[in-house]
Amino acid sequence: MAHLVYIDETGSVGKGANKQKLLTLASVLVHEDKVQPLAEKFRQVAWKHLGWVPADFELHGNEIWNGTGPWRSLTPAGLIAVYEDAITVLNDLDVGVSYASIHKERLRTRYGGDADGNAYLLALQFLLEKIDSRYAGNKILIADEQKEHQLRAVKMVADLQDWGGGEVPGTKLKTVIDSMHFVSSHASPGVQLADLVAYALQRHWNERDSHPDAKAAIGRITDVISQHTGTWREPWPA
Structure with a gap:
């Protein structure tokens, strides 16, 4: 039996980056036996709060x-x-969480800007090494579309998997099977759940909310x- 590892990123590009x-x-x-229940639970969230399930x-x-869409x-x-x-599906389906972060300013300082374009791949390597060593059983990787990084990520x-070669000296992955697959987020409830996790963590770390209700909610x-986070990598470089 395998786990599907859904991956999303936050904090790299776009407004406010x-x-x-x-x-x-x-x-x-x-x-793998929780993939369809996850999709159903997300549809239930839509029915509960919207009264319908929008197209796409x-x-x-x-x-x-932010109350858009x-x-x-x-x-x-x-x-x-x-x-x-939505986030309570972590409890309902006993979903594990892992994450890895790159400190962009420290990365730029260490390498003089030459490694800025490698931040995604570095975070991916650290994340996969953590998951591979922490969670037993085979794993299949599914990530949100990354046109800029997809080919390099698949190669890395x-x-x-072959010999432990990454952006920096790494360890050989033993439990990650097949290639890395990229999908559109609207077609993957798992990637959507990863997005919800990533967005909440980033918002919490950046202390973006000042209203007491918002601060309490993000907490x-x-x-x-945190209760479902089995492993993580401290921001790198230190």
């Missing part, structure tokens, strides 16, 4: 938290309720995530 010191890859480990429906952390009509309290209902994973959400 310069205010996010960390690039983080977060993963959720979903046992997906749970996206930024949209839920299909969630624009909900109150702040309603948006928090959506996020908390193959090298790690509750990250508490649930």
